[in-house]
Amino acid sequence: MAILIGFLSLTGCVEKEILDDLYIETGKAYDYVGEDKIRGTALFPIYLADKSIQNGTLSAEASSTREVLEKLERRSQQPLVRGSLDVVLVGEDLAKKGIIDIGDSLQRDASVGARLYLTVTEGEAGELIKGNYGLRGNGTYLSNLIHHNITRRELPETNLHMFIYDYFQEGQTPYLPILKQLSNESVGITGIALFDKDKMVKKIPAKDMFFFKLLVDKYAEGSHVIKMGEEKSSGHVEKSIEASVTSLISKNKIIVKHHADPVEVTIRIKIRGIIREYTGKKLTPDKVVEVEKQMKKDIEENGMRMLKEFQDLGIDPVGIGQIQKHGVRGFDFKEWEDSIYPRVKFNIDANVQILEAGTVE
Numbered sequence: 001m002a003i004l005i006g007f008l009s010l011t012g013c014v015e016k017e018i019l020d021d022l023y024i025e026t027g028k029a030y031d032y033v034g035e036d037k038i039r040g041t042a043l044f045p046i047y048l049a050d051k052s053i054q055n056g057t058l059s060a061e062a063s064s065t066r067e068v069l070e071k072l073e074r075r076s077q078q079p080l081v082r083g084s085l086d087v088v089l090v091g092e093d094l095a096k097k098g099i100i101d102i103g104d105s106l107q108r109d110a111s112v113g114a115r116l117y118l119t120v121t122e123g124e125a126g127e128l129i130k131g132n133y134g135l136r137g138n139g140t141y142l143s144n145l146i147h148h149n150i151t152r153r154e155l156p157e158t159n160l161h162m163f164i165y166d167y168f169q170e171g172q173t174p175y176l177p178i179l180k181q182l183s184n185e186s187v188g189i190t191g192i193a194l195f196d197k198d199k200m201v202k203k204i205p206a207k208d209m210f211f212f213k214l215l216v217d218k219y220a221e222g223s224h225v226i227k228m229g230e231e232k233s234s235g236h237v238e239k240s241i242e243a244s245v246t247s248l249i250s251k252n253k254i255i256v257k258h259h260a261d262p263v264e265v266t267i268r269i270k271i272r273g274i275i276r277e278y279t280g281k282k283l284t285p286d287k288v289v290e291v292e293k294q295m296k297k298d299i300e301e302n303g304m305r306m307l308k309e310f311q312d313l314g315i316d317p318v319g320i321g322q323i324q325k326h327g328v329r330g331f332d333f334k335e336w337e338d339s340i341y342p343r344v345k346f347n348i349d350a351n352v353q354i355l356e357a358g359t360v361e
Contacts, residue, residue: 021079022080022081023042023044023058023076023079023080023081024044024045024083025042025044025081025082025084025139026044026086026087026137026138026139026140026143027042027043027085027086027088027089027139027142028040028041028042028043028087028088028089028129029041029043029088029089029090029091029124029126029128030065030089030091030094030102031090031093031094031124031126032093032097033061036063037061037062038061038062038064038065038068038094039060039061039126040059040060040061040068040072041126041130042058042059042072042076042080043055043056044056044057044080045137045139053135053136053137055130055131055137055138057129058076059126060072064101065101065102065105066105069105081111082109082112083111083112085106085113085116086116086139086140087117087118087119087139087142087143088106088116088117088118089120089121089125089128089129089142089179090102090118090119090121090125091120091123091124091125091126092121092123092178092193092200094125095120095195095199095200096201098198099198102118103118103160103164103167103198106118106160107160112160114159114160114161115160115161116159116160117142117143117146117158117160117177118158118159118160118176119142119176119177119178120176120178120179120193121178121180121181122178122179122180122181123180123181128181131183131185132184133185133186133187142179142187145179145189146158146177146189149177149189152221153189153221153222154206154209154210154222155177155189155192155209156175156192156213156216156217156220158175158176158177166319167195167197167198169319169322170322170325171319171320171322171323171324171333171336172316172317172321172322173195173196173315173317174198174317175192175194175195175204176193177189177192177193178190178192178193178203189206189209190206191203191204191205191206191209192209194315194317196313196315201315202309202313202315204306208306209222210222210223210224210247211306212317214250214252214299214303215267215317215318217252218251219249219250220247220250221246221248221249221250222246222247222250223244223246223276224244224295224298225242225243225244226242226243226244226245226291226295226298227240227241227242228241228242228243228280228291228294229241231280231281239279240279241279242277242279243279243280243291243294244275244276244277244278245274245291245295245354246273247271247272247273248272248273248274249271249272250269250270250271250272250273251269251270252267252268252270253268253270254267254318254320254323255267255268256324258324258327258328259328262340262345263324263340263343263344264347265320265344265345265347266347266348266349267318267346267347267348268348268349268351269299269303269348269349269350269351270350270351271295271299271351272353272355273295273352273353273354274354274357275288275291275354275357278357283357288354292353292354293352295350295352296350296352299348299350299352300348300349300350303350304346304348307346307348308346311341311342311344314341314342316341320344321333321337321341324336324340
């Protein structure tokens with residue numbers, strides 16, 4: 001028994017020494033630096049004696065992700081391990097040139113989880129990753145930021161696996177969140193990057209993310225501020241009225257008339273929400289109906305505008321082509337891409353129901 005206890009104690013010590021002698025990457029950043037070269041920046045936590053975490057980084061430039069990894073290893077005083085990688089950032093300039101090499105490198109590494117977050121950054125990704133965010137290290141901060149905005153805000157579900165899947169699928173194009181460094185201590189999500197294959201071709205701004213999520217996610221949460229016109233306040237001054245609606249649950253159903261000419265697509269969106277804030281005088285039942293009607297109008301108009309933009313760019317983040325593919329025998333993707341998808345007739349039917357009202361100003 002004494003021998004067994006001694007062996008277990010020794011094993012624990014050896015494990016601790018091994019972990020102390022590794023740089024465990026939690027984040028990675030890639031930027032285009034010109035002349036077909038990229039810069040890779042590895043992020044890893046350094047645990048200090050007072051149990052606080054310091055963000056360590058190493059950078060290297062090369063013509064491929066493989067060469068970047070090799071250079072980083074040669075410059076590191078301890079082995080770099082990618083098994084705990086939470087997030088990979090790609091600078092916008094590089095995203096516009098193509099990022100499948102980065103995605104392919106990550107998915108081929110068995111130690112990297114497929115559910116890590118792949119993102120685009122405004123400005124240099126390497127500069128963003130070198131900030132000082134939160135108490136648990138930058139990798140955890142950025143991962144939690146994205147996760148929170150997926151589960152509780154207007155960011156549609158996204159990760160490395162989904163990006164790679166959409167890239168290789170006919171009739172579906174990928175999208176990724178866009179991050180921006182707001183200060184050395186904070187980062188915000190400023191939009192969604194849309195891709196044609198692996199090249200970023202368009203940005204959905206933050207104000208439109210709610211509508212985009214309704215189109216691409218079957219079940220979505222989020223919030224939307226509705227402009228309700230003006231009403232007279234004290235002193236007969238006209239005051240702009242707004243209602244902030246939080247979606248408790250929403251779901252969409254996409255119906256395709258596969259053999260119509262042109263193909264007709266109807267997206268039915270059902271929302272159940274709460275009015276969190278209303279800046280008018282009194283939120284009467286009639287006003288609630290007004291909010292429902294205005295929100296329905298906002299969803300249908302903005303959704304239709306986006307779908308038209310996607311058609312014009314030849315991209316399909318909603319995955320209409322995938323639905324058509326499964327509904328038509330002998331589906332010809334080239335014909336769909338060249339002559340059918342550009343002519344698709346879209347309809348959006350939004351059903352909005354306000355369940356209760358919250359704060360009234």
